[in-house]
Amino acid sequence: MELPNRSYIDSLCRGDKAFEERLLTVIKTEFPSEKEVYYNALKAKNLEEIAEAVHKLKHKISILGLEKGYALAAQYENEILDENFDHSQSFEKILDSMTEYLKTL
Amino acid sequence: MKCIIIDDEATARLIISKYCSDVKGLNVLEEFSNAIDAMKYLNQNTVDLIFLDIHMPGFNGIDFIQTIKDPPNVILTTSDPNFAIEAFEYECIVDYLIKPLTEDRFIKAINKASNSISATQKETNSSKKESTEDVLYVNIDRRLIKIDMPSIYLVEAKGDYIMIKTETKNYIVHSTLKKIEGKLPDHTFLKVHRSYVINVSKIIDIEDNCVLIKKDIIPVSRSNRPILMKRLNLL
Numbered sequence: 001m002e003l004p005n006r007s008y009i010d011s012l013c014r015g016d017k018a019f020e021e022r023l024l025t026v027i028k029t030e031f032p033s034e035k036e037v038y039y040n041a042l043k044a045k046n047l048e049e050i051a052e053a054v055h056k057l058k059h060k061i062s063i064l065g066l067e068k069g070y071a072l073a074a075q076y077e078n079e080i081l082d083e084n085f086d087h088s089q090s091f092e093k094i095l096d097s098m099t100e101y102l103k104t105l
Numbered sequence: 106m107k108c109i110i111i112d113d114e115a116t117a118r119l120i121i122s123k124y125c126s127d128v129k130g131l132n133v134l135e136e137f138s139n140a141i142d143a144m145k146y147l148n149q150n151t152v153d154l155i156f157l158d159i160h161m162p163g164f165n166g167i168d169f170i171q172t173i174k175d176p177p178n179v180i181l182t183t184s185d186p187n188f189a190i191e192a193f194e195y196e197c198i199v200d201y202l203i204k205p206l207t208e209d210r211f212i213k214a215i216n217k218a219s220n221s222i223s224a225t226q227k228e229t230n231s232s233k234k235e236s237t238e239d240v241l242y243v244n245i246d247r248r249l250i251k252i253d254m255p256s257i258y259l260v261e262a263k264g265d266y267i268m269i270k271t272e273t274k275n276y277i278v279h280s281t282l283k284k285i286e287g288k289l290p291d292h293t294f295l296k297v298h299r300s301y302v303i304n305v306s307k308i309i310d311i312e313d314n315c316v317l318i319k320k321d322i323i324p325v326s327r328s329n330r331p332i333l334m335k336r337l338n339l340l
Contacts, residue, residue: 008205011207011208012120012123012208019123022119023116023119023120023123026115026116026119027116029115030114030115030116052160052162055160055184055185056114056160056184058184058204059114059116059117059184059204059205060116062184062204062205063116063205
């Protein structure tokens with residue numbers, strides 16, 4: 001399975017430690033709330049909100065270097081409005097791996 | 106180049122702002138997490154460039170562009186490539202960046218925006234120049250009075266003076282027909298008689314050796330008639 005990594009963050013920060021710290025702080029704050037929005041929308045079965053939440057999470061997925069994860073999220077986002085949740089479990093596994101990875105940063 | 110960033114995601118705003126700080130001469134004036142606040146800001150401030158996210162709750166990026174008056178250059182930033190075709194229907198959109206942004210692509214977008222701004226400035230400068238060229242200043246009673254040249258329909262020699270007739274007012278100026286003839290644009294004005302220069306575009310009709318221009322009947326000398334006829338769009 002593809003693992004989250006720092007390749008994008010490193011290329012963006014280019015050794016600027018202060019910026020890296022700011023970026024990680026913002027991601028660590030924003031990611032849990034975006035995740036919460038996704039699960040709440042899922043509970044409420046609000047298709048538009050679920051798709052919107054997945055859309056927003058895609059950016060964080062790409063920032064953590066998950067290229068395949070990004071493609072899967074994009075596919076899942078498109079399928080949601082057709083009430084197709086085939087990729088929900090794989091998507092949520094990606095979220096879990098990101099959650100664990102962010103704890104290490 | 107003055108810019109603002111509109112994105113509901115703080116991470117995205119931070120990344121854009123970081124790339125902007127690496128570009129000389131590009132200043133981020135403000136960041137907004139929603140389009141409504143940005144609109145209020147733009148009502149009182151001008152910017153050269155907007156980094157605009159498309160997917161925002163309530164009021165999205167496209168709604169924003171459609172709502173603001175005379176939008177400046179816009180670089181769209183989004184995770185959704187599906188909007189690309191629609192995006193270029195708007196003249197103000199100079200580029201479309203897919204998240205996550207990369208430095209190379211960001212620089213390319215900035216260059217496009219910069220070229221677009223330069224082109225607009227050139228256009229503005231040339232239209233300013235044209236408007237200056239359309240104006241004539243005449244000395245009347247020690248005052249320089251501005252006359253809009255396209256509004257002149259007739260200039261008549263009156264001894265040491267000339268009478269300049271415009272749509273709204275007539276002016277008597279101490280000058281000669283030859284002098285003013287040199288100042289008026291050749292493509293619009295023509296000397297039809299030793300005492301008259303007319304604005305050809307204001308002619309109402311021509312009969313024998315006279316033209317009717319506004320309410321004035323002006324003689325056309327035999328030698329000038331062929332030149333006048335050449336200037337007319339004859340059927």
